Amino acid sequence: MIPMPTSLDNIDYLVGNKAILENMSKLATRPIFDDEIMEMLNELSAKLMHSKLAKNYPDIISFAFWIRKASLNNLKKRWNNKDNFYRLGRGVCFHIAPSNVAMNFAYSLVAGLLSGNANVVRLSSKDFKQVDIVVDAINELLEDYEKIRHYIVLIRYERNKDINDYLSLMADTRIIWGGDDTINELRTSKIKPRSNEITFANRYSILAIDSDYYLEKSDKKSVAINFYNDTYLSDQNACTSPRIVIWLGSRIDEAKSIFWEENLKKIHEKYTIQAVSAINKLTTASIIATKDYNAKLVNTVLDNTSLYRVEVDRVDSKLMDYMESCGFFYEYNCSDILELRDIADNNSCQTLSVIGNKDMFRELITSGIKGIDRIVEIGHTMDFDLVWDGYDLITHLSRFVSI
C-alpha cells in the first residue's frame, strides 16, 4: 500500500470519499460491458433525460442518449464479438479530465466503467453547470448501487504534485485528456511498471468539402448549423474543430460563396466575438501574410471580425504553427486528394470532417500517413466514441485473458 500523503486532505470529493479512494486498489475487476454497470448507466440516462435542469444542456442530453440501454448494447456488440477470451478491467483507472469541455469527464468515466475498472476522475476546477447536474444525478443513483459506489470517485484538487504522485502510482491505467502541458506535467509522476497510459495531446483537424456534392444538397441551412456546431460553438478551439477548409470538385467558387454566405447568417445570429480574439485573428493573419503561403484574406480587415478566411496556395503541417481560433479558417483549393498527404502525415492531425463521400479519402489513408484518426461527417466532430484519437478505449482499459 502506498503511503497516503497528508496533502491528500486537500482533495475535494464530488462523488465518493477518502475511504472509498483508499480502498480502490483492492476492488474486484469486472468484465467489460458488465450487466450491473450497464443497468446503472441506463438508469443514469433516464434520470438525466427526465431532469428539468438538464434539458437546457444539449451536451448532457447527448451524453444521456449515448448511455441509454439500446446504445450501450450496440457498443457491446462491437467489442463482444471474440470468443475464447475473457476480457476484464485492469484495476484502477486514474482519469485527468480536460478543463474546457464540460462533459468530457463523464464520457471518460463511462469508458472506464464499461471496461471493468474502478475510476478516480480528476475534474477541472472550472465551474460548469453541466458538471453539477451530472454529479448530483450520479450521487443520487449510487445510493441504490452499494457495490458500484466503490468504483466511482470524482474529485477536484488544486495543482499538487504529491496528489498526482499518489494517484498515478495507484493507477493501473492513467488517462490524460490533454493538452501537451498537462501531459508533460503529469508525466513527472510515475506510474507502476505494469501500468499503461493514454494521452490525448494537442491536435488539429481539417474539413474537406466536395463542391459538387455540397451544391446538390438541398438543405444548406442544416449544413451551416453543423458547421457552426463543429467550430464556433467551441470557439473553434476544440482539437476536433477544423482549422483548414479543403475544397474539392469542379464547382469550388460557386460552392464557396453559398457555403460562407449561409455560415455568415448563422454566425451573425449566434456568435459574439470578444475583442481579444478579434485582435488575435488579425495578428495571426498578419503573420501568415509574411510567410511563404501566398496567403490572401478574403474580404478585408475592416469587414466583420467574426469570420477570417485566409486562402493559401499549399497546405502542410507547418501551416498549423499559425493556427488560430474563434472563426479563423485557412482555405485551400485541392485538385488531387494526395496533395493533402503532408498535412495528414503528421500525428497531430486528428479529425477529417467531410461534406461529401467519405470513401474519397481511402486513397489518402492508405498512402501511409501518420495522422487522421477519424473521418466523420460535418456536424459530428464532437461526437464521442469509444474509439477516440486512434485509441480503442475499451481495449486499452481492459485486458484479455486467453484460455
Add this chain to the structure above:
Amino acid sequence: MTFEEILGIKPFELDSAKKTEVLTDRLLWLSKLHLNNCSEYREIINRLWHFKDFESADEFKSKGLTYKDLPFLPVRLFKELDLKSVKDDQIIKTMHSSGTTNQRVSKIYLDKETSANQQKAMVKIVSDFTGSSRMPMIIIDCPSVIKNRALFSARGAGILGFSIFASKKFFALDDEMKLDVDGLRNFLEVNKDKKIFIFGFTFMIWQHFYKELVELKKSGIEFDLSNAIMIHGGGWKKLTSEAVSRDEFHEKLNEVCNIKDIHDYYGMVEQTGCIYMECECGHLHASIFSDVIVRNPLDFSVNKIGERGIVQVLSTIPTSYPGHSLLTEDEGVILGEDDCPCGRKGKYFKIFGRLKNAEIRGCSDTYADKFR
C-alpha cells in the same frame, strides 16, 4: 507635410478639421514609405488590406478618405516579426518592451532620424505642461534600472526619455527600493527655490514613495513638494488591486507632501515620443504628433465619442519601423474632441487598461494552467 513642419505647430493647437488634414498627409506618406521599404509590411498591406499601393494624397482625399482609413498593425506583431524599414547599418538602437504576459518581447528598431524625432516630439508635448526650462529631477526608482542592461525595459526607457527635462538627476530609491531620506532632503535643500520635476511609475510612486512618506510623517519627518510637478505612467493595474483610484492617488499624495501638480501619461515603447499627457481635468490628450481612434471589436469600425472599444494609436514619428498605426490590446474611450475645459485642442480620452483575456471554450492547452 514633413515632420519639421509638424514640429512648427503647437502641440495642442489644431482643431479636428485641420489636424485631420495634417495627419492624413503625414500618415499616408508614412504608409507609403513603409510599403516601399519594409517587405513584411508590404505583404500584409497587399494580402490583408488589399492595397497594391497607396494613392497620392490628393487622390486619397478626393475619395473622402482620411488617416482613419489607413491600415493598422496589431501591436503584438512586433513581438512576432522583425519589422524595419531601414537597412541594418542604419539602426542605432533597438528598444524592447517589457514582456510580462509573453516571454517574447517587442523589438523596435530606431535609426538616427526616428530616435531624434521621438525626443523632439516628447519635448514639445511635455513642455506644454512643465514649461520649457529644465528642472532638477527626482526619479522614484533605483539607479540600477538604467544601468543594468538586463533590466533595461520600458521602465528604463521611460526614465531616460524623461531625463531630457532634467537639469540634474536624483534617484530617490536604492537598489532595495528603500527611500534615500537623507539624499532626498539634501537634494530638496540644494534646489529649494526651483521647480522640481518628479518622475516615476505609478505603482513605484505609491508603494515606495507615498507609503514611505506616510511612515516618515508619523515620526515627524515631512517634505514639502508644493513646488513640484509629478509625471507618472505605466498604468493603474497594480494599484487597482489595492483599490487606489486616480482621485485618491492625488489626494493622498497632496496630503502627505503638498504636491498638487500631478499628471498621468499613456504611452508605449512601440510609439516612444508620442506620449499622451493627462491634463488638469484628468483627461489624456492626443497631441499634433499623434492620435487615438477607438474601434469596435466586431468589425474594427470607428467608435463614436463615449463608446468603449479597442484603442488604435497613430504616430507621425516612426520612419525606421512600420509602427505609425497600431492596434493596441488596450480598452479605452474617446471622451471628446477639441472641447476639453483645459483648453487643449484635439481628442481627449480615457484608458481602462488591458482588454480582458478572452474566455474561450474548447479543449486546447490555453487554459491548462488553470486546471492543473
